Amino acid sequence: MTPEELQAARDRVIPDVVAGGLRVLFCGINPGLMSAATGYHFARPGNRFWPVLHRSGFTPRQLQPCEQEELLSYGLGITNVVARASARADELSAEEYVEGGRLLTAKVERLGPQWLAVVGVTAYRTAFGEKKARIGPQERTIGGARVWALPNPSGLNAHWSLDAMAEEYGRLREASADVAGT
Incomplete structure (x- = not known):
């Protein structure tokens, strides 16, 4: 990607990877510019989402961002607290987080996942x-x-x-497996 292509992706929205009744709906903060430019969640090469998902046992192999739709076959999905893309999460306002939390609540009520996993505790706190x-786990x-x-x-x-991240994601995988009875 050229710097111009990345900048052109600013404020774009990429589609969620969702279905009703998921085991876990992963929720990012918001798409980065690489994700917005490619249309794939967690697409920046340094992002550890895909390796962590595999190491924690959620997927049998490490998926590439372009294979994100395969998550649905494992009962997993991806959305974001704030839909618009930015270069950094600190470009988002507190109001955007709060509105994102309201929209996310409606989405979760509609889709009915067993678990909502917010990847970023600060985003969860703010939203x-x-x-x-x-x-x-939260109350x-x-x-x-x-x-x-x-x-x-x-x-x-x-x-x-x-490794520490994979261990924490693994705790969620175990808890979601217990709920799902798998």
């Missing part, structure tokens, strides 16, 4: 007014879905190693 939320439910705050897989989140 839902949960100032003291920590990584892990809150949204539209009948249990909520889990996960570490953000961005390469910028350096204080979470790949």
Whole structure:
């Protein structure tokens, strides 16, 4: 991608990867410019979402962003708190997060996933007014879905190693398997 192509992707919206009754609906903060330019979630090469998903046992092999639709066959999906693309999450306003939380709530109520996994605890705190939320399962439910705050897989989140991140995602995988009876 050229810098011009990436800048042209600013404010684009990419389609969710969703279906009704998912086991886990992963929710990113918002699409980055690489994702918006390609149309694939978590598309930046340094993003650890796809390796972590595999290492945690959610997928039998590491998927590439262009294979995102395959997630549906595993009962998994992807959406975002804020739909518009930006170069960095700090470009989003608190109001956008709150409105994103309202829209996400309606989406979860409509789709009925068992778990909503927000990948970014700060985004979860801001979108839902949960100032003291920590990584892990939350007390809150949204539209009948249990909520889990996960570490953000961005390469910028350096204080979470790949292994530690995979372990936390694995905790969610185990909890979602228990709920699903698999």
